[in-house]
Amino acid sequence: MEFIIISLVKAALVAAVLLTLAAYLVWIERKVLAHIQLRVGPYRVGPNGLLQPLADLVKLVTKEGVMPAQVNRFYYLLAPFLAVALALVSISVIPFGTEIEVFGIKTYMGLADVNIGLLVILAISAVSVYAIALGGWASNNKYALLGGLRSAAQMISYELPMSLAIASPLLLANTLSLREVAEAQAGFYFGFLPRWHIFQMPMPQLIAFAVFLVAGFAETNRVPFDLPEAENELVAGFHTEYSSTCFAAFFTAEYVNMVTISALATHLFLGGWNPIVPEPVAGLVPVFLFLAAAAALFFHGLNSVSTRPWDKYSFPVVGVVALGLAGIFALAFLPLPGPLASIAAALHPLFWFCAKVGVILFLFIWVRGTLPRFRFDQLMKFAWTFLFPVAIVQLLATALMVALVK
């Protein structure tokens, strides 16, 4: 009974955080893209456009959901539901940190600690092709159908290099559980080089990491692989006919999938929640990072050159939040009573995990602002004649090295 209640609370918490993150990821993406392109980005709704996701949500929910004529009603509605449900389910096997003890209840940070966690994620990503293909087919629109078919072909093709890239860090960690994969990467070489899989001897996984990231971009249908929704040739691809809440579901699914891929890359290659520097320094990193952020925000807010009045207040307010976060991370150095101490200690792994996920998410946005889109034949050729052989050779080399060392 206790297990069910704890699981429900955790599930609600993770879902709420994830959906908010997905909404604000859109804001961050628009802001970063705008700054890459020397624009300002959204800034009219709320201070610096911070309420833009909320406004978008209200707009999407209140708009009329148009159903085109002669569509297959059941499949037309099933597709967006499937997309968002599968995207949310796949996060359930990803751990966010070590064990935490709150008010005497010991629990693990993450929804489910399964010993086939990676296979579950692969299975879900294999099934989530249907959401897009079905949405494209059920729309009764040639552009949507072409988008759906392209997406199915693309996702099948890139799943192979992705699985092969996943297999090589698993060979090093010798487990399928994501928690154990992260735990296997604890420690340092020579006292400074972290034992993350991208640095790990005998075979640094840099190539596998690159293959995984490229395949991950393709799996989430992001630029430069967003062929399924290439607007200059397919209107909007598989979601051409979708409007209102159904469109919001596809949109959310895309961003949640981005978070999942980033979390997976963090666990497989970047050491999960293990810090980048050895222990006494590692604890200080978040404190100083947030202090620096707070100082920068205060400085920019108080010396604001912008003619927008709210910049004077919004930056310092965010600065105060950063200051508070710095204080919370500093708590771990103080002698605290039992329960508080364990929470403070558990926050550091969470910080490192979130920081790494954030860096990869930023990479996703950066790439979108930088690279043009592939042509479809280039996309397929790249997957089958370059990425796939590279992944196979890398896997064989890793297997050989592991066999020789052990």
Added chain:
Amino acid sequence: MDAILFLLFAAIAVACGINLVVQTHPISSALSLIGVMASLAVLYLLLGAEFMAAAQMIVYAGAIMVLFVFTIMLLNAGAEHKKGRSVIARLLGVPALIGFLGLVSFLIQSLLPRSEEVRFGAFTGGTAQAIGKKLFTGYLLPFEVTSVLILVAILGAVVLARKEI
């Protein structure tokens, strides 16, 4: 709990199987087949064969059925038109089916030796490690022969595709 889940997913599997035959549209049939495979994966999971369950989802429900759905969408196959059934089929179809199923289940019950009762959670050899060890020690020859078979199938596909060009 295990028994409830087993009954639930067994029922879903059977319902999807019946739906697969009854539906007239190929996409509906294909999706019902995916439903059957997904509930089979859950049944494997309940029996402790976790690797089999994941492989079932990745290979069958994922890769193979995607190709089916892909082909159906590419051909844009419409719903099939039912032709009038013959009088004999209409009158004797259901009774004959019930009789046949009864006969089969009677034969299975009486002819096959009684095996041990299956208990949930009793089987623990379903991990990826255990299966890998079995594959590369006890069943190495069938494993390698299967891979050669798949290679032959790939070569066959390439040859057939070549002819078209």
